[in-house]
Amino acid sequence: MSAGGEGVLDLAVVGAGPAGLAAAAAAGERGLVTAVFDESPVAGGRLLGQLHPVPGGWWVGRAEAARLVAAVEDRPTVSLRLGAGVYAAAREEGGFRLHASVSPTPVRARSLLVATGATELPVPLPGWNLPGVITAGAAQTLANVWGVEVGRRSFVVGLSPLAFAVALELSAAGVPPAAIAPPAPGPALAHLGPPAAQWREALRLARLGPVWARPGAALLASPALRRALLPRLPRSGLPLLGSRLRLNVAVEAVVGRESAEGVRLRRLDGDGRPVGPAWHEAADAVLLAGGLRPVPDLLRALGARMATVEELGGEVPVVDPDGATTVPGLYAAGNALGVEGAAVAMAQGRRAALAVAARLGRADGRAQAEARAAVERARADAPFAFHAGVAEGHRRIAALWQEGGGGDGRAV
Amino acid sequence: MSRIVHPPSYPAAARPPRGRTVRFWFDDRAYEGVEGEPLAAALWAAGVRDLGRTEATGAPRGLYCAIGHCFECRVRVGDRPDRRACLEPVREGLRAYRQAPPPPLASGDRGAPA
Numbered sequence: 440m441s442a443g444g445e446g447v448l449d450l451a452v453v454g455a456g457p458a459g460l461a462a463a464a465a466a467g468e469r470g471l472v473t474a475v476f477d478e479s480p481v482a483g484g485r486l487l488g489q490l491h492p493v494p495g496g497w498w499v500g501r502a503e504a505a506r507l508v509a510a511v512e513d514r515p516t517v518s519l520r521l522g523a524g525v526y527a528a529a530r531e532e533g534g535f536r537l538h539a540s541v542s543p544t545p546v547r548a549r550s551l552l553v554a555t556g557a558t559e560l561p562v563p564l565p566g567w568n569l570p571g572v573i574t575a576g577a578a579q580t581l582a583n584v585w586g587v588e589v590g591r592r593s594f595v596v597g598l599s600p601l602a603f604a605v606a607l608e609l610s611a612a613g614v615p616p617a618a619i620a621p622p623a624p625g626p627a628l629a630h631l632g633p634p635a636a637q638w639r640e641a642l643r644l645a646r647l648g649p650v651w652a653r654p655g656a657a658l659l660a661s662p663a664l665r666r667a668l669l670p671r672l673p674r675s676g677l678p679l680l681g682s683r684l685r686l687n688v689a690v691e692a693v694v695g696r697e698s699a700e701g702v703r704l705r706r707l708d709g710d711g712r713p714v715g716p717a718w719h720e721a722a723d724a725v726l727l728a729g730g731l732r733p734v735p736d737l738l739r740a741l742g743a744r745m746a747t748v749e750e751l752g753g754e755v756p757v758v759d760p761d762g763a764t765t766v767p768g769l770y771a772a773g774n775a776l777g778v779e780g781a782a783v784a785m786a787q788g789r790r791a792a793l794a795v796a797a798r799l800g801r802a803d804g805r806a807q808a809e810a811r812a813a814v815e816r817a818r819a820d821a822p823f824a825f826h827a828g829v830a831e832g833h834r835r836i837a838a839l840w841q842e843g844g845g846g847d848g849r850a851v
Numbered sequence: 852m853s854r855i856v857h858p859p860s861y862p863a864a865a866r867p868p869r870g871r872t873v874r875f876w877f878d879d880r881a882y883e884g885v886e887g888e889p890l891a892a893a894l895w896a897a898g899v900r901d902l903g904r905t906e907a908t909g910a911p912r913g914l915y916c917a918i919g920h921c922f923e924c925r926v927r928v929g930d931r932p933d934r935r936a937c938l939e940p941v942r943e944g945l946r947a948y949r950q951a952p953p954p955p956l957a958s959g960d961r962g963a964p965a
Contacts, residue, residue: 478919480887480940485918490865497862522938524919558920568923570900570913577917580937585885585892586867588853613858697911698900 448472450795451537451548453525453737456484457500457781458773459554460507461788465810467514469796474546475511476539478524481584482508484556486781488579490608491822500781501584507785528741534768535741550768550795553737554788557752557774560729562597563627565692567727571699575601575728583608590724594702595619595682596690597631597728598641600825603648605726606680615681616726623689623705623713631729634689634711638665641686644823649679659686666709674706689713690725699725731778731825738775741766746839750832751777752825757839760811761794762787770794777832778825779818786814853896875945877926884941891917891924891936902926902936903949925950 450466452459455477466473481487483504490499511517520539527538534549559574566572573581575595581587589609593616595602602619609615621634631637638659645656655677658664669687676685691713692703701721705713732753739745743756743764756764756771763770770791773784790810796802818830826832857866870886877894884893891914894902901911902924915923917937924936927948936947 479938490862497865499862499864502864559916568905568910568912568915570902570911573914574916577914577937580917581892581895581914582855583865584867585888585896586855586857587888587892587896588855589895591853611861612855613861614855698913 446547447534448474448546448548449799450474450550450552450792451535451546452476452552452554453528453537454484454554454556454773454775455479455482455519455521456554456556456773456784457486457503457507458556458775458784458788458791459484459552460486460504460511461785462552462554462772462792463517463519463788464507464510464514465789465792466795467511467517469792469801470516471792471796471799471801473514473517474520474548475517476520476523476525476537476546478522478540480522482511482519482521485576485579488576488583488608489604489781490583490611491604492607493822503781503785525737528737530741530766550770550798551741552762552770552772552788552791552795553775554771554773554784555734555737555775556784557731557778558734559601559727560599560630560732562622562631562727562729564596564622564625564690564727566694566699567725569693569695569699570697571695571723572693572725572727575599575605575726578605578724578726579608582612582614588614589726590616590722592617592722593724593726594690594720594722595726595728596622596702597730598637599728599730600640600644600823601730602726602728603641603644603680605728606682610681617722618676618683618685618720619679620676620685620688620690620704621707621711623691623707624711634707638686638711643827647823651677652679662710669707669709691717693722693725694719699723731774733775733777735775738764738769738771741769743769743771746836748777748832748835750826750828751836755836757836759840760837761807762791763794776836777829779829780821780825782817783814783821786810786817790814853898873941873943873945875941875943875947877947878949886942887940889917889937890926890928890939890941890945890947893941894936901949904951 449471450473452475463475486500486504523539523541535551537546621637642656645652676683706715735754772787772791793802793810873886882897902913915921925933928934
């Protein structure tokens with residue numbers, strides 16, 4: 440906070456993931472006095488644990504994060520405050536006041552960008568709180584970020600895109616999970632939909648899968664064929680990414696005394712109903728892959744108008760084409776706007792930073808138009824969508840904004 | 852104990868940086884970890900899953916989300932209670948403990964380092 444008068448930041452960014460880092464780099468490029476806060480001691484957020492094959496090699500999130508951190512550190516007006524969790528924020532005259540865990544005095548900023556990303560939907564099966572049961576994202580953190588083996592016989596529960604991403608990454612590291620299977624239906628799992636709905640979600644990804652996946656998905660799309668075929672598939676499942684995709688088996692519970700030792704399984708019939716007797720299989724780690732939803736807390740606390748949009752993963756702020764919320768000076772970028780890939784998040788971060796810069800006369804309309812177009816391009820180029828209809832979800836948000844902000848959100 | 856040995860096909864840029872090995876203690880047992888990695892990752896690699904007991908029922912709890920959201924991995928580090936093992940970097944000589952019996956709930960910010 441060397442410039443900007445009385446220690447007031449031009450821009451405070453909460454979250455040092457792809458959106459927050461890209462925003463800080465762009466803000467620094469325009470000379471904005473900026474600070475990025477993240478409670479993790481390491482910058483990069485979920486980028487650090489992501490990798491996937493692209494034509495001619497691999498897209499490596501860790502390398503993207505290193506590039507963004509270098510860009511941020513290159514800018515004298517930007518500071519990166521790691522290990523600093525923002526636990527409270529309020530609006531005040533001319534901006535915002537933030538309380539971060541490492542600073543005894545509040546931080547003041549004229550604009551605030553919330554880039555707090557997403558969190559995982561729970562899969563609250565019986566036994567899900569045993570040690571050894573972790574989220575799919577936690578497995579990415581252990582294995583991809585820190586090189587720690589998740590388990591000798593790990594079991595992925597859930598058919599969300601994250602389940603397959605983790606299986607692919609663990610497989611690339613030579614430690615594939617033993618199996619991927621949906622959770623058995625239950626009252627606490629209604630938010631995940633019944634197995635039949637989860638199958639549909641998984642089959643949406645089939646075009647990215649092995650050669651059998653596309654025709655397999657086409658067959659399973661028909662309820663009649665599904666009823667005929669699924670009971671005939673071996674209960675050990677089909678080979679996928681060094682693992683076994685077990686569509687006709689469901690996980691009823693995690694079992695173990697002091698930590699996870701196994702899972703209790705049931706057969707699923709062609710309609711996704713558990714049938715027949717349960718049996719146990721060993722599992723030393725259970726990875727719950729319920730899917731992702733945006734983290735709305737800070738935006739909601741600051742009074743931004745929110746809306747629940749299924750295609751974006753849950754509760755998101757009503758924003759203008761730059762990610763400005765209904766609260767003046769408050770912006771959102773990345774998965775806080777809807778669950779998408781890191782490339783979209785980075786473009787959204789840059790877009791918000793340029794909007795803040797424009798307000799201060801440090802960016803022109805052309806730069807802003809380019810930044811907006813880059814978000815659309817990144818979305819169009821994404822290898823897959825976390826939620827079907829994500830573009831439609833953003834159109835709904837745009838419509839709500841034009842109506843003057845609304846949705847089912849709370850009053851400002 | 853269980854560190855991944857990556858196959859040659861694994862992209863070099865994705866490999867975790869190899870920090871120096873440090874020694875730390877958890878409930879007075881010595882372990883080795885990589886400097887800077889989260890305590891929860893070092894303990895997981897050492898085969899430790901049970902990081903404490905929940906105040907509600909006394910049942911064992913461990914790592915769950917690994918990004919600071921869930922607070923299930925709370926441990927005492929030195930004399931600081933309720934540190935999230937998933938965010939606490941391992942360093943030489945660190946001493947951490949399972950929290951049992953549970954400490955009384957305290958008010959105010961617990962996030963500030965000592």
